[in-house]
Each structure stands twice: as structure tokens, then as C-alpha cells.
Amino acid sequence: MRPPARDDGFPVAINLVIALNFLLFFGVNSARVVFSLYALELGASPSGVGGIIALLYLFPLLLSWPIGVLADRYGSRWLLVFGAASGGAGMLGPFFVHALPALYVAAALAGLTVAFTSVLGQNLIGILSTPGNRTKNFSNYTLVGSLCNFAGPLFAGLVIDHAGGHAMACLGIAVILFLGIGMLLVWGHSLPGGRAPRGRPGNLLATLGDRSLWPMLTISGLSQLGNDLFMTFLPIYAHGLGLSATVIGIVVSALAVGAFGIRIFLPRLIALLGQERLLSLSFYFGALGFALVPLTSDALLLGLISVGFGMSLGCSQPLTMMLMFSMAEEGRAGETVGLRLTVNNIARLVGPALFGAIGSAIGLLAVFWINGTLMGVGGKLSHPAKDRRIAKP
Numbered sequence: 001m002r003p004p005a006r007d008d009g010f011p012v013a014i015n016l017v018i019a020l021n022f023l024l025f026f027g028v029n030s031a032r033v034v035f036s037l038y039a040l041e042l043g044a045s046p047s048g049v050g051g052i053i054a055l056l057y058l059f060p061l062l063l064s065w066p067i068g069v070l071a072d073r074y075g076s077r078w079l080l081v082f083g084a085a086s087g088g089a090g091m092l093g094p095f096f097v098h099a100l101p102a103l104y105v106a107a108a109l110a111g112l113t114v115a116f117t118s119v120l121g122q123n124l125i126g127i128l129s130t131p132g133n134r135t136k137n138f139s140n141y142t143l144v145g146s147l148c149n150f151a152g153p154l155f156a157g158l159v160i161d162h163a164g165g166h167a168m169a170c171l172g173i174a175v176i177l178f179l180g181i182g183m184l185l186v187w188g189h190s191l192p193g194g195r196a197p198r199g200r201p202g203n204l205l206a207t208l209g210d211r212s213l214w215p216m217l218t219i220s221g222l223s224q225l226g227n228d229l230f231m232t233f234l235p236i237y238a239h240g241l242g243l244s245a246t247v248i249g250i251v252v253s254a255l256a257v258g259a260f261g262i263r264i265f266l267p268r269l270i271a272l273l274g275q276e277r278l279l280s281l282s283f284y285f286g287a288l289g290f291a292l293v294p295l296t297s298d299a300l301l302l303g304l305i306s307v308g309f310g311m312s313l314g315c316s317q318p319l320t321m322m323l324m325f326s327m328a329e330e331g332r333a334g335e336t337v338g339l340r341l342t343v344n345n346i347a348r349l350v351g352p353a354l355f356g357a358i359g360s361a362i363g364l365l366a367v368f369w370i371n372g373t374l375m376g377v378g379g380k381l382s383h384p385a386k387d388r389r390i391a392k393p
Contacts, residue, residue: 058108259313289312
């Protein structure tokens with residue numbers, strides 16, 4: 001059953017989903033920067049920082065598909081409450097205990113927020129939309145994500161430098177996540193409930209048996225890997241240059257400026273270039289961003305590179321999100337979204353730890369060169385065999 005809609009046909013519940021996702025992803029994006037800088041302050045090595053960030057994606061890896069199945073059957077409200085509460089409680093740990101183990105626990109619990117918010121947010125936007133406005137609604141949803149990518153790191157840097165340090169930043173993030181719970185308790189009744197799916201019960205291996213999903217799953221995973229490694233290792237690189245936490249926060253936030261700007265024009269770009277060509281170009285642009293980082297030590301240039309990289313991700317991530325949702329069988333949208341995020345989170349879990357070890361062994365610059373190559377591979381995989389265009393929104 002769909003929730004009530006306004007006179008213009010735009011579901012009221014979408015406003016709640018977008019506002020809720022802003023709060024929760026604002027908290028998570030703040031936490032990523034805090035985890036990196038707090039760990040460095042406590043003496044962690046690059047591999048240690050990578051391990052902490054990897055834990056942020058442990059539960060998303062394990063639970064994204066089951067969460068999608070649960071959402072299809074029981075709805076999203078109380079699942080979202082649980083996810084927000086887990087992350088909020090986890091962030092209180094580093095506030096009270098100033099030690100690396102507290103950061104590991106906080107990252108793991110914040111991962112529950114990532115898991116529930118990512119799967120349920122994308123699924124809700126999809127099922128609350130019609131074919132005619134789905135591209136527009138997903139574009140708006142990802143615009144909010146870009147705002148979080150900008151505001152979260154900036155908030156983290158400012159609080160660390162000017163409002164009490166790393167521990168106080170953790171407390172602020174916890175408060176933000178608890179505010180999301182309040183929104184759900186007051187307005188969560190407007191979200192749609194679940195329903196029994198048609199056909200076979202959820203079966204991950206059977207879903208993976210559909211080989212038509214594999215190319216898009218690979219491309220989606222490469223896009224997510226590039227995003228997380230850029231946001232993880234750019235602060236480490238900037239810290240090595242002697243930049244302050246505030247400057248580092250601004251540089252990382254610049255990524256969101258590029259993503260936000262390109263997503264304003266995303267529906268027009270899709271209609272003009274077609275999905276595959278736009279995906280391919282976005283990956284090549286991202287490869288260029290990775291290649292340029294080791295060539296500069298200037299904060300302004302790093303910020304401009306971050307803007308360009310954000311433009312790349314601003315195209316690739318929404319496109320893979322929309323395409324995977326369009327492949328879903330009726331009543332199984334949560335399963336399909338969860339499968340995409342499971343693959344993404346394999347990359348998120350393995351990537352930071354693996355490349356953290358590479359950075360410790362042969363140098364941080366190698367991390368950027370290798371990932372530039374991987375983004376180039378993504379561009380090649382996305383390259384259209386022929387000119388195909390998707391319908392205009």
C-alpha cells in the first residue's frame with residue numbers, strides 16, 4: 001500500500017525518507033573522517049586506519065541482502081530505528097574511552113547504521129516512485145547524499161579543531177543519529193509496510209545465478225571502491241602534508257561539491273549521452289582524479305581534484321542504483337537493492353584493509369596509482385557496445 005500523496009502526486013513519505021537519510025548519512029560521513037583522524041592521533045598506522053574503516057562495512061557486507069528481504073516482508077520503520085540506535089550508541093564509546101579499541105567497536109556499530117540506511121533508503125525511494133518520476137526522485141535522493149558528503153567531513157574537522165576535539169565530535173555524531181530516531185517515532189507511520197513477495201522465497205544463491213546482473217554488480221562495486229578509498233586515503237595523504245583537520249575536512253568535502261553539481265543535471269545527461277556512455281566517462285574522470293593526487297601538495301589543488309572526483313561519482317553511483325532497482329522483480333526490490341549493496345560492501349570491507357597494507361608496505365602514492373588503474377578498468381567495462389539511450393524522465 002502506498003502512503004498518502006500531495007496534490008502534485010509526490011508522496012509525502014519521500015520527504016521523510018530524504019530528511020532521515022540526510023541525518024543518518026551526515027552522521028556516518030562525519031564519523032569516517034573522525035575515525036581516520038582520531039586513530040592517527042592515537043598512534044595508528046595507515047593499515048590500522050584502513051582496518052577501522054573496513055569495520056564500518058562489516059555489517060553492511062553481512063546484512064544488506066537479509067535487510068532487503070526483511071523490508072520486503074515487514075516494512076522499514078523499525079528496521080531504520082534499530083540501525084540509527086546502533087550507530088548512536090556506538091559513537092558514545094570513543095567519547096568516553098579514548099583508545100583504539102573503542103574506535104573499532106564504534107566503526108562496527110556505525111556499520112549497522114550504514115547497512116540499514118543504505119538498503120532501506122534506496123528501496124523506499126524506488127517503491128514510493130512511479131516510472132515517470134523515478135529518475136528525478138533518485139537524483140534528489142543522491143543530491144542529499146552529496147550534501148552529507150560535504151557537510152559531514154566539514155563538521156568533523158571544525159569540531160575537532162574548534163569545539164572540543166575528537167571525543168566531542170563523536171558525541172555530536174551520536175546526537176545527530178538519535179535525532180533520526182525521533183523523526184521515525186513521530187512520522188514513521190507514513191512509510192509503507194511490507195507484503196509477502198510473489199514466487200520463490202528469498203535465495204541469495206539463486207539470485208546470483210542470474211548472470212545478467214553480474215556486469216552491473218561489478219561496475220557498482222568498482223564505483224563504490226573508488227569512492228571509499230579516495231575518502232579514506234586522501235585525509236591520510238593530506239595529514240602527511242601537514243594540513244590541519246579543518247583544511248582536510250574542507251578538501252574531502254569538496255568531493256561532495258562536484259557530486260552535487262553534476263547531479264543537478266543528471267536527468268539531462270542521461271537523456272543526452274545514454275547510461276553506458278555516461279558511466280564510462282565518469283569512471284575515466286575518476287581515474288584521472290586518482291592519478292593527479294600524488295602530483296600535488298597544495299591544498300587548493302587537492303580541493304579541485306576532489307571536486308572533479310566527486311563529479312565522477314555523482315554520475316556512476318546514481319546510475320547503478322537506478323539500473324539495479326529497475327531489474328528487480330515485483331515485490332523483491334529490497335532483495336535486489338540489498339544484493340547490490342552486498343557486492344559494494346565486499347569492496348568496502350576488503351579495499352581499505354588491503355590498500356592500507358599496500359600503503360604501509362610500498363608507500364601511500366602506490367594506493368592512488370593502483371586505484372586510478374582500477375577506475376580505468378571500470379570505464380572500459382562500462383563502455384557501450386552500441387549507442388543505447390534510456391527514456392527521458
